[in-house]
Amino acid sequence: MSKNSNNLAALIRTRAGDAPVKVGLILGSGLGHLAETVDGVAIDYADLPGFPHASVSGHNPKLVIGDLHGTRVAVFGGRAHYYENGRADAMRLPLEVLKELGADSLIVTNAAGSMRPDIPPGDLMLLNDHINFSGLNPLIGEPTDARFVPMTDAHDPTLRAALSAAAAKVNIPLPEGVYAWYSGPSFETPAEIRAIRTLGADAVGMSTVPEVILARFLGLKTAAISIITNMAAGMSDENISHEHTKAMAPTGAAKLEKILRQFLVAH
Ligand code: HPA
Numbered sequence: 001m002s003k004n005s006n007n008l009a010a011l012i013r014t015r016a017g018d019a020p021v022k023v024g025l026i027l028g029s030g031l032g033h034l035a036e037t038v039d040g041v042a043i044d045y046a047d048l049p050g051f052p053h054a055s056v057s058g059h060n061p062k063l064v065i066g067d068l069h070g071t072r073v074a075v076f077g078g079r080a081h082y083y084e085n086g087r088a089d090a091m092r093l094p095l096e097v098l099k100e101l102g103a104d105s106l107i108v109t110n111a112a113g114s115m116r117p118d119i120p121p122g123d124l125m126l127l128n129d130h131i132n133f134s135g136l137n138p139l140i141g142e143p144t145d146a147r148f149v150p151m152t153d154a155h156d157p158t159l160r161a162a163l164s165a166a167a168a169k170v171n172i173p174l175p176e177g178v179y180a181w182y183s184g185p186s187f188e189t190p191a192e193i194r195a196i197r198t199l200g201a202d203a204v205g206m207s208t209v210p211e212v213i214l215a216r217f218l219g220l221k222t223a224a225i226s227i228i229t230n231m232a233a234g235m236s237d238e239n240i241s242h243e244h245t246k247a248m249a250p251t252g253a254a255k256l257e258k259i260l261r262q263f264l265v266a267h
Contacts, residue, residue, distance in 0.1 A: 001218075004050050005096035011048070012101065016041040016065035019072055020102025023267065024095075024220070025260065026076045026211060028110040028227060030249030032060045034257050035075045040066010045078065050093045052080030063094070065101070069264040074098050081207050082136060083185040088210045089138035095211065099218045105159060106215045107263075108224035109256060111245050112179060112205035113188075113232035115197045119175055120228065122251040124259070126163055127155050127224040128176040130209050131201050134183040138210040139217055149217045159223035166262035172255045177202030179226060181209035190234025197232075204232050225259070227252030 027035060035042070045051040045061040053061070061078035068075075076098075080090035098106065112125070119125050139147045160176070167174035180196045182188055184206030188196075196204060203226050215222040229248035230240050238244070 001096050001100060002093070005093060005100050008048055008050065008093070008097045009100035012043065012063070012065060012097065015043055021065065021074045021098065022072050022103060022105070023264070024074045024076065024098040024103045024106040026079050026106070026108045028207070028249070029246055030111070030227065030253035031109055031256065032077060033253070034260060035060065035062065035064045035077045038064045038066040038068045038073060038075055040064055052090050052094070069261055071264040071267045073264070074101055074103060079207060079211070082134070082183050082210060083206060088136040088140070089214065091211050092138060092214050095214045095218055095220070099220060103220060105221045106211070107159070107163075107260065108208050108211050108222060110205050110208045110224065110226050111229045111249050112203040112226035113230050113240065114203050114228040115193060115232050115235060116177060116202045119177065119202065121230050121248050123228050124172070124174055124252055124256055125179070125203050125226045125228060126160060126174050126176045127179045127208070127226065128160065129155055129178045130212065131178060131180040131196065131199060132209050133180045133196055133201070134209070136183065136210070138214050142217075146217060149213065151213070151216065154212050154216050154222060156221040156223055159221055162266065163223055163225065163259065163263055166266060167259045170258045170262050172259055174225070174259065179208060179224070180204045182206060187240050188233045193232040193234050203228065225256055227256055
């Protein structure tokens with residue numbers, strides 16, 4: 001933890017109150033509605049020195065702190081991706097702040113392409129593991145031995161069970177699979193998709209893995225859910241584009257919102 005995160009947590013407490021946060025949520029494209037329904041305080045990233053600019057269209061760069069279904073949450077309406085500025089640790093400060101605010105868990109959401117014909121666009125996938133296909137790591141340069149973070153069970157079995165139970169309760173299928181992080185911002189080639197499919201990946205995206213690594217480094221339990229917006233390159237005739245991602249995200253987002261609400265009720 002840094003002096004900077006300590007100062008930011010203090011600043012956030014003056015605006016949002018001292019009650020400790022329990023769960024952090026990082027919202028991917030299309031999930032903005034959830035943040036709007038939090039009974040609490042919204043702070044622009046721009047008012048939090050050191051927070052990323054989170055410039056990707058479809059994201060809403062605000063931190064919302066408050067109550068959602070009886071759980072005190074910190075909702076990150078936007079994330080910084082490696083491809084924006086070449087920094088894999090772009091979300092380190094926000095996650096340090098989350099930890100300072102008292103959270104014990106982080107739920108990460110994203111948009112992803114599917115390599116599984118049985119998980120088509122509009123469906124969701126709960127990550128049961130990931131492949132860091134980018135070879136990048138947000139902890140490069142971290143000087144302490146804490147950098148040697150174990151990544152077995154990085155996708156926490158207890159949180160996954162709770163999310164699966166929530167999905168079952170609201171009758172939404174939530175298959176599990178492996179997510180591969182590809183740096184972006186260009187989409188993958190069909191050959192790259194064949195490669196990562198062969199290596200055991202079920203979905204592909206440009207985020208989440210650095211955040212999961214950072215969260216584990218900070219001692220936060222993590223789980224992540226992908227909104228499938230398209231079949232990955234070469235797996236269907238449909239064009240892949242950011243516009244398509246944004247257009248498709250709301251279908252899955254509506255389902256994911258229901259699951260997250262149920263998860264928080266039971267948390
Ligand atoms: N590849 C990488 N990232 C993505 C995709 C994809 O096909 N769809 C949504 N985000």
